[in-house]
Amino acid sequence: MATSADHQRAVVADDLSISYIEHGSNRKHEAVSGISFELEPGEILGVVGTAGSGKSALGRILSGRRRPGKGEWPFITGGTLEVVGMDLRHPSRLDRRRIDLDIGYLAQDSGDQLRNDLTVAENIAEPILSRDRTFDRKRLGRAAAMLIDAVDLELGMLGKFPFELSRGQRQRVAFAQALIVEPSVLVVDEPAQGVDIIARPALFSLLERINVARNCTMILLSHDLRAIERLTKNVLVLDRGFVLARGTIDEVLTDPHHAYLKRMREAREYALTPLPGLVERETLAAMDLVADGLFGDPDPEQLGADAERSAREQLVSQRAEFARFHTDDAEEKE
């Protein structure tokens, strides 16, 4: 029988602090200061905050990735962080191998990190092939094709190279690459960034489906509440590295005690209020222009005749005797 001791949370951050080493000096700059939160498997958390509030630092640390030798990568300077049972402050050698498979990470610049010497298909498959060269190529090909379709790109893209794609298309390929290993936790820094507005619904619906089908835990980091609102109401608001609020969007924005929360509420109300005036009138006029002539006005007599013909055709196809009778009837009339 499962006891509460067996119950594994997907993410447990306890008094977590994250710092960068400032360029040109050895001074630490604390980007995230003593934050705590927990996530159950399958939960989706939106982390929102202004520029510089520490979202990307948190995303990088949650991803478990390390970029040794790169000054821009932050590190944990206080507290603990556990993701699907792995201690990300002091990962074991085994956990270091597991991290890339268990935690998917999509950074704002992941599209630019794709390898230009590999095709799109090879890039998508790379997280698997780099570990197992003998992996069933047919299965992998099918998975890559399904993912490229799921991120709303044409299958023809699979044979292209990243440098032949637009920035937004590359970011969508990176999405597919992050998902090929079927991670149990997915960290996405600015999910809508660089992805054109037409492709966004496909991406968001993909994230929704993955969350439901695989119980994938997700952390979506964004400065824009609207970008994550479709996927979750559960948010953590950061301000200069500290947690300003945690709860549902409504809880956080009801009676906001902080200037930033007040501004968030105003921005949300503004976004939800349809704009009377020029923009809307123009939009409506443009829609009318498009709508006019899309469908001609229906002619009631013609509609009646069409309906009768289609009912007859259906009967003729379904009942042989009616077909005979109907044909005889028609011949008699001639």
Ligand SMILES: Nc1ncnc2c1ncn2[C@@H]1O[C@H](COP(=O)(O)OP(=O)(O)OP(=O)(O)O)[C@@H](O)[C@H]1O
């Ligand atoms: N490489 C770095 N070295 C030193 N400090 C950094 C570095 N990168 C970011 N910072 C600082 O760390 C803090 C948090 O930055 P972070 O990039 O995490 O913010 P953010 O909320 O993701 O911002 P944005 O929305 O603009 O991406 C900021 O004060 C920033 O100036």
